[in-house]
Amino acid sequence: MNKIVLITGATAGFGEACARKFAASGYDVIITGRRLDRLERLTEELKAQYSVDVLPLRFDVRSRDAVLNAINELPDQWKRIDVLINNAGLAAGKDDFDKASLDDWDAMVDTNIKGFAYIAQSVAQLMIPRKKGHIINLGSVAAKQVYAQGNMYCATKHAVEALSQAMRIDLLPYHIKVTAVHPGAANTEFSTVRFKGDRIAADKVYDGMIPLVAADVAETIFYCTTLPDHVCINDLVITCTQQADCFYYDRK
Template sequence: MKTAFITGASSGFGLACAKALAKKDFKIIALARRKERLEALEAEFKDQIYSLNLDVRDKEGIFKAVENLPEDFKNISVLINNAGLALGVQKFDELSLEDIESMVDTNIKGFLYVARAIIPLLRKQKSANIFNLGSVAGRYPYPGGNVYCGTKAFVRQFSLALRNDLRGSNIKVTNIAPGLCKTEFSEVRFKGDKQKADLVYENTKFLSAEDIAEVICSILALPEHININELELMPVTQSWDNFYIERF
């Protein structure tokens, strides 16, 4: 039985991936901050789930937890480095330093802690997959995106660079870059204001977390010699806006 390590496993992409892979007989190491949601996942899939109630920003906690994984969960062949967040839509110079640091610490530093802790275990496998959850925001900036867009551009470039470092290891690296997808993303961005969050998705068709999980499962089913470097996906209802031109 293969094992997948998934961050942000209590909601959104992470939860959908955990459930989809568990149903395909993977063992799941589910890392998230919300203990009660991890317990619900354990209740649903029993011994297939090993939960880690941690924040990816906890450097010491991440490395200690990985070092102390049970033997029957150390055979990790899939990493889904998913935990991340956006906070606010203010102009950069109006954004709080706390929100700036939270995005950088989670989307970049926490992301790197997890990768650094897990890759040595992936190297022990005959073959393995890393899925880094980026965003279309890493390629197409938008007003109010500033720091978030920058962190996802980092994920994209790091994913490409990591392919070079892992040459010869038979570890695949894929940057998954979704567009408009309805999860708790906007609720987090608007600090729990559900009315504002719902307006983002009003009167349109969007991706679901289950769509992303299905895409990841499809990539895992590809022949061993194929690496998808980057997969960018949007709902049909989403496209690019025109360049803004200031008029006088």
């Protein structure tokens, strides 16, 4: 019987890369996202390439009812989730605090904190009876340091850090692993979304450096799930070689 991984935000970036990596490693995959066409395309690709079962679920993590319905109504054979990759999230805008869009703030809080927590709690409730499971929470180096014009995005990722610690403590009696993975500069669709579709502005962030790509982060996440049952990587920061933290880069 194959292990099962549930991946939120699987239609692009880290989520899609994780879906490919885990499917290639023999996992059956539950993929979630808002874009039905991408979910359907990825489903067919994974089935054809890796001969695994794939369950696509279209919903928005910002909707509590949608999350609860999707998880509670999973077919019985899909409820035995071994790994949750809690990936859905976004950065919207890069503006000074006093000029930032309140709509952008709401989108980030609703997705990066509330939606993140809805999914984690719902899946944890399926893991608890088995006293087994692994929750991977996608944070950011912005969970460690606050930078100019990062305001609400940094705040939401600090919340991810805090909630990861809280999950680790509260789920301890059930032997559920909780790993927070904090990527640095990574060139994915995420960057383009932050700059409202301006690909040129997004790419400029990485001038003079070789940033992470989605597959790098997927490989790291997968490694965290391969360790013995008694071993858990609690907190992991991953950057490209030319980045030390949020502030120091070597651009050549």
